[in-house]
Amino acid sequence: MLALVFGLNTNAYSSTNGNTSSSATHHVKKKFSTHAKTKAKTKKAAHRTVAVRKTHVSRHHRHSSRRIATRIPHVHRVALSPSSDTSVQRYAPSHPEAQIKHAALQSEVAYVQDMENSTVLYQKNSDEVRPIASISKLMTALIIAEAHQPLGDKLTITEDDVDRLRHSRSRLTVGTELSRADMLHLALMSSENRAAHALARNYPGGIPAFVRAMNDKARALGMRQTHFIEPTGLSSSNVSTPRDLVKLLVAVSKQPLIHRFTTDDHYEVAVGRRRQLFNNTNRLIRSPDWDIQISKTGFINEAGECLVMLTKIDRREVAIILLNSSGRYSRFGDAVRLRNLVERETNLAMM
Structure with missing residues (x-):
């Protein structure tokens, strides 16, 4: 929880807590960076899965429509x-x-x-x-x-x-x-x-x-x-x-x-x-x-x-x-x- 709070504004934290070591600051930044990257990858993968499903549904719909059109010609x-x-x-x-x-x-x-x-x-x-x-x-x-x-x-x-x-x-x-x-x-x-x-x-x-x-x-x-x-x-x-x-x-x-x-x-x-x-x-x-x-x-x-x-x-x-x-x-x-x-x-x- 502290890592998330610190990560929101690292510069502000450093200026108000001068007695915190630079290694601690670096550790917070690294932890936040890893968390953000993991979250971004998860979100991107989820979007890709939804897109694939939509594409599959769309193709299925088009093929079904084509079959119906072939089966029922206008006479x-x-x-x-x-x-x-x-x-x-x-x-x-x-x-x-x-x-x-x-x-x-x-x-x-x-x-x-x-x-x-x-x-x-x-x-x-x-x-x-x-x-x-x-x-x-x-x-x-x-x-x-x-x-x-x-x-x-x-x-x-x-x-x-x-x-x-x-x-x-x-x-x-x-x-x-x-x-x-x-x-x-x-x-x-x-x-x-x-x-x-x-x-x-x-x-x-x-x-x-x-x-x-x-x-x-x-x-x-x-x-x-x-x-x-x-x-x-x-x-x-x-x-x-x-x-x-x-x-x-x-x-x-x-x-x-x-x-x-x-x-x-x-x-x-x-x-x-x-x-x-x-x-x-x-x-x-x-x-x-x-x-x-x-x-x-x-x-x-x-x-x-x-x-x-x-x-x-x-x-x-x-x-x-x-x-x-x-x-x-x-x-x-x-x-x-x-x-x-x-x-x-x-x-x-x-x-």
Whole structure:
């Protein structure tokens, strides 16, 4: 106790107690110094322990938050009930199955609509304007069908029909002669670019008039976010939105020839001296699980893998739009996942 008192003011103590030896003073100072250092070390260690605990808790909190955020993604969709409002709703965390389905889609843009009552069954980036690649050929086919040019007329593939933009391959060699009906068949079923270009080139007024007709028809159908600059879809400037493409599906569904040509599994034509077999680019056509009314695929680098269909699911006519999917077969897998989702929700609505 005296050491503590003396240590508070050593100079004052020395001046008032002159008979105290200098060794005593030195002993008090040394004892105080040792005590102060020990106390300071203890305090510093305590602060370090608290800091470590706080850091550990903070890291644990951050990791937990990250896990929760990964487990519960934000999903946008709308109710399946015909009487429901079609505004976008956000799923609560109590719908993990639908969230898993959303996360499993490989397509950047996805849209599903019930054609009977216009109810949106599913949507993901549905208002974005995107390149549509060979989906453009549906509009090409619609212009040809409504022009009522003779389907039996022979058209010839020329150098003008060769793809100079992307150098895509074609089995229709220069000089190949086919009927207008055969050209339309291959353009829709096998997405033959040279066939689509030949159809447009032989339209009254040629390619410029044909492209004008495509854009005029888009405006007439109310496709406000759609624009075409050529008939094949090889240009990334051919763009649209899922909602616009549903309007195109409705229009082409009224043409029996387009229904037939887009849903044929295969078709054989004479190319030169040989007959060649062409297959449908939509592998789902060959599946007995699907009842497809209209189908078209597409691909360029800027558009990714694309697929649009008018099909029946549980006796409901449904439009499915998938754009910019990654992977050769991912768009077909996404279509299956969306069909399963619609079927499950339909069953729940009937319970």
